[in-house]
Amino acid sequence: xxxxxxxILSFIxxxxxxxxxxEAAVKNKSNNNINSESSVLxxxxxxxVIVEAPDEHKSRVEADxxxxxxxxxxxxxxxxxxxxxxxxxxxxxxxxxxxxxEFDKILKINSSYNVSATVIAQIIPEQxxxxxxxxxxxxxxxxxxxVKSNGVKLGGKTSNSKQVGYTEFxxxxxxxxxxxxxxxxxxx
Numbered sequence: 001x002x003x004x005x006x007x008i009l010s011f012i013x014x015x016x017x018x019x020x021x022x023e024a025a026v027k028n029k030s031n032n033n034i035n036s037e038s039s040v041l042x043x044x045x046x047x048x049v050i051v052e053a054p055d056e057h058k059s060r061v062e063a064d065x066x067x068x069x070x071x072x073x074x075x076x077x078x079x080x081x082x083x084x085x086x087x088x089x090x091x092x093x094x095x096x097x098x099x100x101x102e103f104d105k106i107l108k109i110n111s112s113y114n115v116s117a118t119v120i121a122q123i124i125p126e127q128x129x130x131x132x133x134x135x136x137x138x139x140x141x142x143x144x145x146x147v148k149s150n151g152v153k154l155g156g157k158t159s160n161s162k163q164v165g166y167t168e169f170x171x172x173x174x175x176x177x178x179x180x181x182x183x184x185x186x187x188x
Contacts, residue, residue: 040146040155040188041069045116046077048085053123056169057176061123064177065144068184069119077115085113117148121183123176128168135164138171142179144187159183 041047047069051062066076077085126139140163145156161178165171 041074041119042116042148043074045149046075046081046114048077048082048113048115048118049121050086050118051121051123053121053176054125057123057125057173060173061121061142061176061180064180065119065121065184068181068188072188077113081113085115088112111149115149117146117154119144119146121180123180125172125176128172131164135166136168136171137162137164138168138175140172140175140179142176142183144180144183146187155187157183157187159186 049062049065049069051058051065053061069076076082122143124141124143126141128136128138131137139160141158141160143156143158146154148154159179159182161175161182163171163174163178165174
């Protein structure tokens with residue numbers, strides 16, 4: 001009887017061990033595929049990030065996008081070059097043009113600064129309402145596109161989020177952050 005229980009227990013432990021091994025293999029496989037050939041952005045060269053948003057969200061959203069890209073193994077344009085690109089894109093309104101399909105404007109910036117691709121995000125804080133519990137409910141929308149230096153649109157995603165906060169600013173910040181993270185995870 002003890003031998004039978006011991007065999008059953010051994011079989012269960014073996015099955016659990018095999019499950020954990022296969023689960024680890026799946027995780028490793030998905031981690032290895034982060035920068036695979038099916039990736040939207042090019043693996044070589046620097047990526048520029050341009051954000052069009054209200055001032056209170058702009059730097060935070062840009063930092064979030066950059067952190068997500070770095071975590072996925074992409075190289076980001078250094079800060080000095082990024083300041084020049086931001087200045088040029090503000091003058092040419094490159095982000096706005098690229099979002100509406102006029103890639104020739106972004107091409108000039110990419111070629112001038114030797115950038116392999118540009119990730120462009122447009123944040124639209126839509127509305128803030130007070131809900132019945134005297135909390136603020138905010139809705140935000142984000143459009144994110146990636147444009148290669150030769151003008152080819154690599155991908156695009158629009159994402160929306162609705163969040164609750166104690167203040168209007170907190171609710172809108174949470175909605176914007178959630179929309180950006182959702183759009184980035186679906187696109188990249």
